[in-house]
Amino acid sequence: MLAHVPKEKVEDAYNRAAFIPRLRELAAIWSDMLSEGLPGPRILIERPTKPVGWHSRWRLPTPVGA
Known part of the structure; x- marks a missing residue:
């Protein structure tokens, strides 16, 4: 569905809306x-x-001084 690439730009422009319900x-x-x-x-x-x-692996890092 996502990999389909039309061969011509005109084909892409006209057929895009035709397949929206099925997609x-x-x-x-x-x-x-x-x-x-x-x-x-x-x-x-x-x-x-x-x-x-303090016991968590996901704790916030200590702030760095200015």
Whole structure:
């Protein structure tokens, strides 16, 4: 779907809109396959984050003096 390159510029200009519904359908099917088994977006957004502290590998670096 993304790799298709029309041979002529005129072909590209006229056929772009003709395939949009099918491309949209294929993109929806692909996204459904990728997200199968994942929790819903609201659950993912509302999950608690990991605390960042002195014991964490992801702690902020110490500030450098002026």
